[in-house]
Structures are given as C-alpha cells and as structure tokens.
Amino acid sequence: MPSLAEVQARFVSALRDRGLPPPADIAGRSDETPERRFGVYRNNVHVSLVEALMGTYPVVLRLVGEDFFRGMARVYVGNSLPRTPVLIHYGDDFADFIESFEPARELGYLADVARLEWAWNLSYHAGDATPLDGQALGDIPPDRMTDLVFDLHPSMQVVSSPWPVLAIWDTNTNEEDVRPVDLSTGGGDVLVIRPAYEVELRTLPRGGATFIAALREGGRLGGAFERAIAASPDFDLAANLQGLIGAGAIVGFRLADPPGAGHGCVGSGG
Structure with missing residues (x-):
C-alpha cells in the first residue's frame, strides 16, 4: 500500500508532465483510469497558472508578446508548481527562470525587468x-x-x-x-x-x-x-x-x- 506522500508525489509528477498518464492511484467511475478527465484538470491548472503569471508580469508580457510569453510560462509551470494555495505568491523565481531560458538569452534585461515587477507585486501586497x-x-x-x-x-x-x-x-x-x-x-x-x-x-x-x-x-x-x-x-x-x-x-x-x-x-x- 503506497504512502500518502508517494501518492502525492506521483500526482504532482503527472500534473507537471503532460506526457505522463494519470497516476494509477486515481480511479474514475467503475474504477477506470480517468485519462480524459485528468487531462482536462491538468490543462486547466497549467492555463490558470500561465494566466496568473501574465497578470503578475505585464511588462515582460508586453516586451516579448503573448505567444512567446505563454510558451515560456508553460515551461516554467511544468517545472514550478505553486508552493502555497495563494496565487499572488506564485512566480517568485520567474526572473531566475527567465535568466536561464535559452530563447530569451538575447534579451539580457528581461530577467531584471521581471525582478522589478515582482518587487512591485511584493510592495503592493505588503502590510500598511x-x-x-x-x-x-x-x-x-x-x-x-x-x-x-x-x-x-x-x-x-x-x-x-x-x-x-x-x-x-x-x-x-x-x-x-x-x-x-x-x-x-x-x-x-x-x-x-x-x-x-x-x-x-x-x-x-x-x-x-x-x-x-x-x-x-x-x-x-x-x-x-x-x-x-x-x-x-x-x-x-x-x-x-x-x-x-x-x-x-x-x-x-x-x-x-x-x-x-x-x-x-x-x-x-x-
């Protein structure tokens, strides 16, 4: 019998990687593996996280365009799921990711623009x-x-x-x-x-x-x-x-x- 931690680890891995099937521990109606339903859920999670990043980093979005930003953000989301249930905390290391993202390497300033936007986000949500x-x-x-x-x-x-x-x-x-x-x-x-x-x-x-x-x-x-x-x-x-x-x-x-x-x-x- 797998432990809860093992089940959660498999769930997160499948959630990150679109190429993985749903975890075997998940069962749908009549105990079938809910591949389609899990795929929809996984897609919704990825889309919502990409859109959250678009809201947090509007200047980066404007600089690179929506198609490039969505593609870059999808790679980031695949590697970095939220650590808290509060979406305003998501994307704290997005600037570091941009710095290592090869297609953005020619835009040397982009990561620091993202750092400025994250600082704006922190300041906006800070205490009074x-x-x-x-x-x-x-x-x-x-x-x-x-x-x-x-x-x-x-x-x-x-x-x-x-x-x-x-x-x-x-x-x-x-x-x-x-x-x-x-x-x-x-x-x-x-x-x-x-x-x-x-x-x-x-x-x-x-x-x-x-x-x-x-x-x-x-x-x-x-x-x-x-x-x-x-x-x-x-x-x-x-x-x-x-x-x-x-x-x-x-x-x-x-x-x-x-x-x-x-x-x-x-x-x-x-």
Missing part, C-alpha cells in the same frame, strides 16, 4: 504602515544622530540592475509617454514603495541601495553612512535620508546607546 513625519527627528541632538536606528516600511523593496529597468518599465506602463529606451545608458538602483495606496518607483542616488541594506539590517545611521560612502565616495547622507523620509520609507526610529555604553535602547520615536 504610517510613514514617519520628517519633523519627528527635530528633537534629536546632533551628536546623537549617528546612533539612530530606523524602522523601514514593510512595502519597501530595492532592485539593482546594470540595465535601465525603470525606464523600460515606465515606457511600457505609460501609454502617453512611449519612447525608445537607450540600453547603453546603464542601470542603477530602484526603490519600490507603497507609502499609501499606490506603488511608487524611484531611482536611488549612488550608494542608496547600500545605505538601505545597512539600515534594513538594523544598523545605526552612522554605520550605514560608512558602508554607503565606502561603496560610493560621493554619497550624500542628508539627501538620501531626506529622500527616504519623503518617499515614506521610514516608519519609526529609536536611539541606540553610543557604542561601548553597554546598555539597552534609551529612546524611541515614530
């Missing part, structure tokens, strides 16, 4: 939080600013690419401003955030992604500045901090004890 009022930092003594630790908005994502993915995204989502994108202009870092109801995409200044990564790890402002300026000598701390507050990317803060003080947190805000 109230952005920090910029005036809230006004009472922090100047000599304690480097000890600030920030809480970042749960919707915030950063996508880095050697390609101008934000310009590609803009051109393919704005019907009123369609213009060719010069791929030779290079890439950069894109901030993806939903401070209120709409997801916003902004170009980060040089060093901004490193700065955000350090803050996201719970680092102090002073340490984040040191990491950012090591990555980009022209990093502007004031401009980057004001930009993050203006974008709604910071939702709270606290003051950590100065290094070596040996105590817990002494202040909070936000």
Whole structure:
C-alpha cells in the first residue's frame, strides 16, 4: 500500500508532465483510469497558472508578446508548481527562470525587468504602515544622530540592475509617454514603495541601495553612512535620508546607546 506522500508525489509528477498518464492511484467511475478527465484538470491548472503569471508580469508580457510569453510560462509551470494555495505568491523565481531560458538569452534585461515587477507585486501586497513625519527627528541632538536606528516600511523593496529597468518599465506602463529606451545608458538602483495606496518607483542616488541594506539590517545611521560612502565616495547622507523620509520609507526610529555604553535602547520615536 503506497504512502500518502508517494501518492502525492506521483500526482504532482503527472500534473507537471503532460506526457505522463494519470497516476494509477486515481480511479474514475467503475474504477477506470480517468485519462480524459485528468487531462482536462491538468490543462486547466497549467492555463490558470500561465494566466496568473501574465497578470503578475505585464511588462515582460508586453516586451516579448503573448505567444512567446505563454510558451515560456508553460515551461516554467511544468517545472514550478505553486508552493502555497495563494496565487499572488506564485512566480517568485520567474526572473531566475527567465535568466536561464535559452530563447530569451538575447534579451539580457528581461530577467531584471521581471525582478522589478515582482518587487512591485511584493510592495503592493505588503502590510500598511504610517510613514514617519520628517519633523519627528527635530528633537534629536546632533551628536546623537549617528546612533539612530530606523524602522523601514514593510512595502519597501530595492532592485539593482546594470540595465535601465525603470525606464523600460515606465515606457511600457505609460501609454502617453512611449519612447525608445537607450540600453547603453546603464542601470542603477530602484526603490519600490507603497507609502499609501499606490506603488511608487524611484531611482536611488549612488550608494542608496547600500545605505538601505545597512539600515534594513538594523544598523545605526552612522554605520550605514560608512558602508554607503565606502561603496560610493560621493554619497550624500542628508539627501538620501531626506529622500527616504519623503518617499515614506521610514516608519519609526529609536536611539541606540553610543557604542561601548553597554546598555539597552534609551529612546524611541515614530
């Protein structure tokens, strides 16, 4: 008697591969093998997953066309069935798949465009939080600013690419401003955030992604500045901090004890 895990494994294998017959453990009326009914079910699963990817990656779809996208997505679906019952979580590694998909190899930017679209998806479905009022930092003594630790908005994502993915995204989502994108202009870092109801995409200044990564790890402002300026000598701390507050990317803060003080947190805000 096969175990439940074995039955499920055979079912999933048959669901993935259209060339496989229905699992022997499945029986239809009069105990016959329901090949036709299973085939319809398998086809419906594949079609629904392909359409889910089309909804999540509309810019990739527009760039390659529907026929190419459907063909590419069918290969992906055959290898990657959902890991959760929530379809908005499906396709998290689609960009990695595109990167290895030989027919798309000439479109070097396509995978990073997909990464930007997935970041948009994550930001759109993230939890809500109230952005920090910029005036809230006004009472922090100047000599304690480097000890600030920030809480970042749960919707915030950063996508880095050697390609101008934000310009590609803009051109393919704005019907009123369609213009060719010069791929030779290079890439950069894109901030993806939903401070209120709409997801916003902004170009980060040089060093901004490193700065955000350090803050996201719970680092102090002073340490984040040191990491950012090591990555980009022209990093502007004031401009980057004001930009993050203006974008709604910071939702709270606290003051950590100065290094070596040996105590817990002494202040909070936000």
